[in-house]
Each structure stands twice: as structure tokens, then as C-alpha cells.
Amino acid sequence: MLLGYALRRFGVAAVTLFVAVTLMFVMIRLVPGDPVQILLGPRATPELQARLTAELALDQPLLRQLLIFYGNLLQGNLGVDVFSGRPVTLIVLEQLPHTLRLIFASVLWSVPIGILLGAYAAARPNTLFDRVSAVISVGVVAAPAFVVALLSLLLFSVHLRWFPAIGAGEGFWDQLRHLVLPAFAIGLSWIGYIARIMRASMLEVMGADHIRTLRALGVAERPIVLIYALRVAVLPVVTIIGVGVGFLLSSAVFAEIVFARPGIGKLVIDAITTRNYPIVMGAVLMSTALFVTATTVADLINAMLDPRARAGK
Amino acid sequence: MKLHWSRTAVGRRGFLKGATALGAAASLPGGMATRAAAADDSTLRVRAYGDMQSMDPAYSVGVTDEEIHASVYNKLVQYKPGREWDWQLDAASMVEQVDPTHIKFALRDDIGFTNGFGAMTAEDVKFSFERIVADATESPNKPDMGPLRHVEVTGEREGTIVLNEPFAPLWSIALPYIAGNIVSRAAWSANDGKVTTTPPAESGPYLRASWSPKEKTVLKRNPDWRGEAPAWDNIEILPIDDENTAEIAFEAGELDFTRVSLGSVARYRDGVPNGGALLEYPSLYYAWLGMNLDHPKLQNPKLRAAIQHAIDVPTVLEAAYFGAVEPSTGIIAPGLVGNRAASKIPPEADFTKAAQLLAESGETNVTLKLDTLNKTTFTTAAQVIQATLATIGITVEVNVLESGAFWASAENEDLQLVLNRFSMTPDPYYATAWFTTEQVGHWNWERFSNPEFDQIHQSAFKESDLDKRAALYQRAQDLMEDSGAYRFLTHEATPVVHSSRVMPALRPDGLALLRYFEKG
Numbered sequence: 001m002l003l004g005y006a007l008r009r010f011g012v013a014a015v016t017l018f019v020a021v022t023l024m025f026v027m028i029r030l031v032p033g034d035p036v037q038i039l040l041g042p043r044a045t046p047e048l049q050a051r052l053t054a055e056l057a058l059d060q061p062l063l064r065q066l067l068i069f070y071g072n073l074l075q076g077n078l079g080v081d082v083f084s085g086r087p088v089t090l091i092v093l094e095q096l097p098h099t100l101r102l103i104f105a106s107v108l109w110s111v112p113i114g115i116l117l118g119a120y121a122a123a124r125p126n127t128l129f130d131r132v133s134a135v136i137s138v139g140v141v142a143a144p145a146f147v148v149a150l151l152s153l154l155l156f157s158v159h160l161r162w163f164p165a166i167g168a169g170e171g172f173w174d175q176l177r178h179l180v181l182p183a184f185a186i187g188l189s190w191i192g193y194i195a196r197i198m199r200a201s202m203l204e205v206m207g208a209d210h211i212r213t214l215r216a217l218g219v220a221e222r223p224i225v226l227i228y229a230l231r232v233a234v235l236p237v238v239t240i241i242g243v244g245v246g247f248l249l250s251s252a253v254f255a256e257i258v259f260a261r262p263g264i265g266k267l268v269i270d271a272i273t274t275r276n277y278p279i280v281m282g283a284v285l286m287s288t289a290l291f292v293t294a295t296t297v298a299d300l301i302n303a304m305l306d307p308r309a310r311a312g313k
Numbered sequence: 314m315k316l317h318w319s320r321t322a323v324g325r326r327g328f329l330k331g332a333t334a335l336g337a338a339a340s341l342p343g344g345m346a347t348r349a350a351a352a353d354d355s356t357l358r359v360r361a362y363g364d365m366q367s368m369d370p371a372y373s374v375g376v377t378d379e380e381i382h383a384s385v386y387n388k389l390v391q392y393k394p395g396r397e398w399d400w401q402l403d404a405a406s407m408v409e410q411v412d413p414t415h416i417k418f419a420l421r422d423d424i425g426f427t428n429g430f431g432a433m434t435a436e437d438v439k440f441s442f443e444r445i446v447a448d449a450t451e452s453p454n455k456p457d458m459g460p461l462r463h464v465e466v467t468g469e470r471e472g473t474i475v476l477n478e479p480f481a482p483l484w485s486i487a488l489p490y491i492a493g494n495i496v497s498r499a500a501w502s503a504n505d506g507k508v509t510t511t512p513p514a515e516s517g518p519y520l521r522a523s524w525s526p527k528e529k530t531v532l533k534r535n536p537d538w539r540g541e542a543p544a545w546d547n548i549e550i551l552p553i554d555d556e557n558t559a560e561i562a563f564e565a566g567e568l569d570f571t572r573v574s575l576g577s578v579a580r581y582r583d584g585v586p587n588g589g590a591l592l593e594y595p596s597l598y599y600a601w602l603g604m605n606l607d608h609p610k611l612q613n614p615k616l617r618a619a620i621q622h623a624i625d626v627p628t629v630l631e632a633a634y635f636g637a638v639e640p641s642t643g644i645i646a647p648g649l650v651g652n653r654a655a656s657k658i659p660p661e662a663d664f665t666k667a668a669q670l671l672a673e674s675g676e677t678n679v680t681l682k683l684d685t686l687n688k689t690t691f692t693t694a695a696q697v698i699q700a701t702l703a704t705i706g707i708t709v710e711v712n713v714l715e716s717g718a719f720w721a722s723a724e725n726e727d728l729q730l731v732l733n734r735f736s737m738t739p740d741p742y743y744a745t746a747w748f749t750t751e752q753v754g755h756w757n758w759e760r761f762s763n764p765e766f767d768q769i770h771q772s773a774f775k776e777s778d779l780d781k782r783a784a785l786y787q788r789a790q791d792l793m794e795d796s797g798a799y800r801f802l803t804h805e806a807t808p809v810v811h812s813s814r815v816m817p818a819l820r821p822d823g824l825a826l827l828r829y830f831e832k833g
Binding site: 031032033034035037038041042045051084085086091094095150153157161166167169241257258259261266270273274275 | 320364366367448451454456509510525527528529533553555558559562566567568595714717718720723724756
């Protein structure tokens with residue numbers, strides 16, 4: 001049954017990927033501005049412009065351009081960067097690990113804190129801790145990530161000089177130090193989201209029949225919370241993490257700019273500005289695949305933890 | 314090898330002592346007891362506004378590439394650091410203009426290429442220059458080499474540059490800038506002429522040690538360089554788009570040199586962190602308000618003149634550039650041949666005259682669209698222009714565009730007013746090139762077409778008499794202003810900050826000449 005669910009889910013993921021990439025392919029071509037002129041600059045010869053137009057198949061109808069793109073994609077060919085002549089696949093794969101590290105680091109620190117905060121607040125509803133945690137959760141959700149980024153830069157980089165302000169670092173420990181502030185900036189609001197979802201879910205589970213039965217049987221409160229309630233209550237959080245990868249990808253764009261880090265987000269922004277279609281499509285394909293994979297994995301984990309999910313209930 | 318270690322017993326008291334010491338260290342200024350930057354004394358860290366794109370001078374398209382090329386390649390001459398435009402010998406031991414179309418040169422005998430590609434010869438100069446103008450190369454830098462016919466090799470290290478006609482920008486653009494970089498003929502040939510991001514052979518005081526895309530380019534001292542030794546062992550060039558980020562990185566001690574935003578100039582005038590200094594240089598950029606002469610709404614010359622007189626340039630500059638820049642008199646910046654001492658229309662608005670011109674034009678209920686880039690500077694300037702034109706009864710709708718769409722404005726037949734900004738190299742020839750009749754529909758968005766202007770553009774670059782050349786370019790700018798299609802705003806400025814560790818070497822427009830940077 002799980003296999004059937006997984007196959008269905010993979011099918012949905014493939015369709016989602018196809019629709020998203022096709023939409024992006026069409027949209028970037030609808031944006032005003034001659035890509036060849038923007039790419040090559042004011043001094044390119046007409047011959048060079050004509051050659052690039054043909055190379056990018058921009059002289060072809062849109063549908064044919066799309067077919068060429070998917071034809072090349074099926075052969076594993078995303079084209080070459082117009083400026084450097086380097087393969088797009090290589091360029092995207094160079095940048096991807098930086099973005100993945102940032103997203104992973106953000107999730108790694110924020111989600112456990114959010115879960116603990118939410119679960120603890122739910123276990124002690126209407127206490128001072130619950131109220132304070134509610135204020136903190138709403139506060140961090142409301143704080144714009146770019147403000148957190150700038151303030152943390154000014155405090156921890158400029159004033160205290162604890163952490164580096166820019167770049168991605170070299171070597172494990174240096175890279176880790178370079179991750180601290182950007183991961184803090186984009187992960188902070190997640191604590192609030194996760195804590196609120198976790199609290200609501202936990203309260204619902206704590207009032208469920210099976211928990212009441214466990215209490216009636218004399219099971220201690222701690223195992224009830226940690227073993228029986230938490231496992232069920234955490235399901236919405238798993239789903240949210242999957243969807244949240246998309247949110248984190250978009251947050252990574254600003255983090256990569258503010259912290260001058262390499263990454264997919266910065267690559268896409270630069271490529272869209274210069275109408276560098278091969279890079280745009282390569283990066284969009286990769287980030288869409290990342291998002292679709294994350295949501296699919298989240299759904300599969302959900303299905304494993306909760307049989308009702310794979311039954312579509 | 315087997316490592317031995319012994320376990321040290323740490324008691325409660327010992328642990329507390331250690332923890333207290335760590336906590337104290339963390340709370341000290343310079344936290345964690347070390348600077349985040351931890352830049353060593355021999356590494357210079359500078360900001361570039363973009364990433365490197367090509368290591369082939371034929372395809373280099375900008376300042377970032379050239380900052381690297383100028384450090385790892387040599388030219389016959391390089392720009393001389395300072396406040397006035399000048400050049401100095403580099404790979405050449407002698408350069409001499411023997412007549413308007415012949416320039417003799419002799420190379421130093423101590424410059425060689427890396428990777429076993431031998432000494433630099435006149436054949437390398439010939440190869441480097443001629444491939445820029447060859448049609449097959451399709452180099453965007455071809456116009457910089459102007460009317461180059463060929464390079465005549467007269468000896469192993471001697472040769473003559475032969476031009477089809479006199480070309481004054483040879484000394485200001487061709488030789489000391491991108492197109493003037495000398496590459497190894499043998500190395501390029503070994504790569505079938507295809508060089509992208511990895512240089513097959515270098516010859517300058519630095520070598521490109523590594524390139525991490527979107528992260529940094531590292532230059533290291535060339536051990537085989539026989540010229541004057543550069544001051545720094547390593548240079549790290551970090552691509553940082555955002556000026557605010559660069560300023561924070563500078564203040565955190567992670568950058569030694571960066572351009573800063575005009576909005577931060579007042580703050581840095583009061584003091585630069587880390588014992589650094591602010592240097593304010595003029596810029597070669599030129600910003601202006603253009604009017605599309607082909608648009609039906611802008612056919613009336615008196616309406617255009619009214620717009621020119623109603624724009625108060627000092628107010629625009631105060632609001633958009635924080636008062637850190639001066640009004641311009643045209644497209645040619647101060648310090649360059651052809652700069653005008655004053656524009657025909659004063660920078661200050663004359664609302665009475667503007668209103669009178671508008672009344673004489675007979676135009677009523679004038680509503681115009683002003684296109685501009687989505688950068689704060691330009692949107693602010695556009696809003697000020699909108700407000701000032703409103704005082705004489707002209708309604709302006711500001712149309713903010715993303716850069717790709719904005720730079721495609723040549724295709725926009727409905728373009729009316731446009732707030733524009735071009736960059737240029739240090740020769741007026743480069744500036745006038747974009748306003749000729751030939752450029753209508755390409756980069757001449759005002760669709761300004763004047764036979765006298767075209768003729769000046771075609772002839773002034775041949776003029777070797779500086780005074781005559783200056784007069785020609787001044788006349789060209791008069792013609793632009795007389796057309797009513799232009800209201801010149803500013804050449805902007807290049808404010809930079811540097812740490813106390815470094816003494817920057819800059820061109821007169823504030824751009825970095827990294828190979829000449831000294832230690833502070």
C-alpha cells in the first residue's frame with residue numbers, strides 16, 4: 001500500500017516539475033527585453049547577435065523552443081553559459097551545495113527549537129510559559145528576515161566580530177561559522193511557525209481518545225507526551241517542513257545577497273537580470289526539483305508515520 | 314603515524330575557570346578572541362561589484378574582468394594612478410608615436426609567460442591586437458582598437474602599430490585598457506583560440522590562483538615577475554552586488570577596499586572605521602533626462618525647452634544623490650578632452666522661463682510618461698522631476714522598469730521621457746558614439762539625429778591637436794542640448810573607503826589598479 005502511495009506521489013511530483021518548469025520557460029520569454037542585446041551588450045556585432053539568437057533558438061516559435069529545451073534536457077544537456085562558455089549543469093551544481101547547506105542549517109536549528117517550544121507550551125496550556133512562548137513565536141514570525149539579517153550583521157559581525165559577515169568560507173569549520181548568521185536570519189521566523197503549529201497540533205492530540213485512555217490506564221504523563229502524543233502531533237510539522245523548503249529557497253535569495261554568499265538564489269537573480277536563459281532554466285529546474293523532492297519526501301514520511309495519510313484520508 | 318594523547322583530568326573548579334575565561338574572551342571587543350576576518354598581513358581583500366566572466370581580453374566586458382586582467386597580463390602601457398588621466402610604461406620599454414598612424418614600441422626583455430610559453434615578444438603584441446579587430450573574433454572590444462591596420466614586427470621585441478587613420482583614443486582607451494592586454498600567441502593557439510575562465514598563460518605581477526564562481530577570485534604573487542615587486546602576496550577579489558553589504562563587510566574588517574554608496578558619504582566623512590579613510594573621486598558615468606524626438610507628444614521644440622528649464626538639477630541631485638555629486642555640463646566628464654565648462658542651460662531651474670516657453674508652445678494638458686530603472690537613485694530623481702514639472706503644469710507618470718526591460722527601451726516606440734545613465738571609458742570618442750544617427754533604434758533612444766554631430770564623431774577622434782579636439786566635442790554637446798532632447802544631470806561620483814592596512818592606487822575615476830596597491 002505504501003509502495004502504491006509512493007508511486008502515485010512520484011507521478012504527481014513529475015507532473016508538478018513539468019508544469020513549473022514549462023511555466024517558467026514561457027514566463028521568462030514573455031518579459032520585455034531582447035535577451036541577445038542585453039546579454040551581449042551595446043557593442044556586439046550584428047553577426048554575433050544573429051549567431052547567439054540561432055544558438056539559443058530564439059528565432060524559433062515558442063513551442064519549438066520548448067521542445068528543443070526538453071529534448072536537450074532528456075539528453076542531460078542544459079546548454080552553456082553565454083558569458084563563460086561553461087556548461088550550465090556544472091555552474092548550477094557548483095552553486096547548489098551552498099544553498100542546500102544554508103537551508104539545511106536553517107531547518108536544523110529552528111525546527112527542533114520550534115517543536116520543543118510548541119510541545120512544552122501545549123503541555124502547560126495557559127501558564128506563563130505558554131503565554132510568553134506565544135508572544136515570542138508571533139514576534140519572531142513578524143520580524144522580517146532581512147531586518148534580522150542586518151541587525152545580526154551589525155551586532156555579531158561589525159560590533160562583536162564573532163561571526164563573518166560575507167562569503168561562504170573554506171573548510172568545514174570556517175563554512176560552519178559563515179553559516180551561523182544567514183541560517184539564524186532565515187531560520188528565526190520558522191521557530192515561531194513551527195511552535196504555533198506544534199502547540200495547536202499537540203493540544204488537539206492531547207485531547208484525543210487514545211490519550212484519555214492511556215491516562216485512565218494510569219500511564220505517567222511524561223511518556224504520554226513524549227511517546228504517544230508527540231509522534232502524532234509532529235505530523236503537520238513534517239508536512240510544513242516539506243512545503244517550507246520553497247519558503248527557505250526564496251529566503252535564501254535575500255540571504256545570499258545580504259551575506260554575499262554564493263548560491264542558487266543569487267545565480268537566478270543575476271541570470272534573470274541579464275536574461276541569461278540557459279542559466280535561468282538550469283537553476284529553476286534544479287530549485288523546482290529540490291522543492292518537489294522535499295514535499296514528496298515529507299509526504300512519504302507522513303505516510304509512513306500515519307497510515308491514514310497513505311489511504312488519502 | 315600513531316598519535317598518542319593523555320587524558321587530562323579536569324575537575325569542577327578547573328572547568329569553571331576555563332568556562333569563565335572563555336566567556337570573558339567572548340565578551341571582549343574582537344569577540345571569540347579573534348577577528349572574524351582574520352585577514353593575514355599579506356592578503357589584500359577588495360570588493361568587486363560583479364563576478365569575473367572571461368579571462369580572454371577579447372571578450373572581457375567590464376571593469377571586474379579588467380581589474381583581474383590588468384594584474385595578470387601586461388599591456389604596453391597602463392593607466393597611471395592619480396587624479397589626472399595619464400599612462401605609464403608597462404611591458405614596453407619604449408613607445409613612440411612617429412607619425413599620426415605609426416607607433417613604434419620596444420618590449421622589456423624581462424617579461425615571460427607562465428606554463429612554459431616563453432618570453433613576451435612582438436609577435437604576441439601583434440597577435441593580441443590584431444585578433445581584437447579581426448572579424449572572425451567577433452570581439453565586443455573591437456571599437457576600442459579603432460582603425461588598427463596591423464602590427465608590424467621589426468624585431469624579436471620591437472614593432473610598429475600601424476593605423477589606417479589617426480586615432481587619438483589609442484592612448485586613452487586602446488593601449489591602457491581591456492583591448493591593450495597582451496596575451497601569449499602560443500598559449501592561445503594551443504587552446505585553439507578558445508579561452509574562457511582559465512588563463513592558459515599569464516605574465517603580470519600576479520597570477521590567478523583560483524576562482525570560486527560568485528564567491529571570490531584569488532590572485533597570488535607571480536614568482537617569476539622581474540618588474541617592481543607588488544606589495545601584496547595575495548589579493549582576494551570578492552563579488553558583492555549590494556553596496557550596503559560591502560560597507561558592513563568593510564566595517565567588520567573583512568574588506569580592505571570597497572566603493573561605498575553615495576548615501577553613506579556623509580557618514581564616512583565624519584570618520585571611517587578601523588582607522589580607514591574615505592576617498593572621493595569623480596566618475597565617468599553620465600546621467601541625463603532624455604526626450605524622444607520622434608514621439609508625437611514631444612514634437613514641439615518649445616515644449617522640450619520648457620522641460621529643460623523646469624528641471625532643477627541641484628534639487629534632483631540633493632534628493633537622489635544626497636548632494637554628494639555635482640551637476641554635469643554634458644556627456645563628457647571633467648578631466649577629459651571636450652568637457653564643457655558650463656552647459657547652455659544653467660543647472661538651476663528657471664520656472665518663469667519654463668512657464669513662458671510652455672505658454673508659447675501652445676501645448677495644454679501635457680501628460681508625459683517618464684521611464685526609469687528600478688533603482689532608488691533613479692526613482693527618487695524621477696519623482697523630483699515629476700514634482701518640478703508639475704509646477705509648470707506638466708503631468709508626469711513615472712514608469713519604473715526592471716533592468717532587462719529598461720535596457721530594451723530602444724524597442725519601445727512609446728518611449729517619451731527617459732532617465733538614463735551610461736558608463737564610458739576615458740575618451741570622448743566613446744561617449745559620442747551612442748548618439749549618432751546610426752545608433753537610432755539601438756542606444757540613441759532620444760532618436761537625436763544631426764549631420765554635424767555625426768560628422769564631429771567621425772572626425773574628432775583623428776584630431777591630434779587637443780584644443781581643436783576639445784572644441785569639436787564641446788560643439789557636439791552644444792548640438793545635443795540645442796536639440797531639446799537632453800537635460801544633463803550629473804557624472805555621479807566614486808566614493809571609496811580603504812582600511813589603514815592599504816594605500817589604494819586608483820584611476821582618476823576611482824577604479825582600482827590592484828597591481829599598484831601598496832601597504833598602509
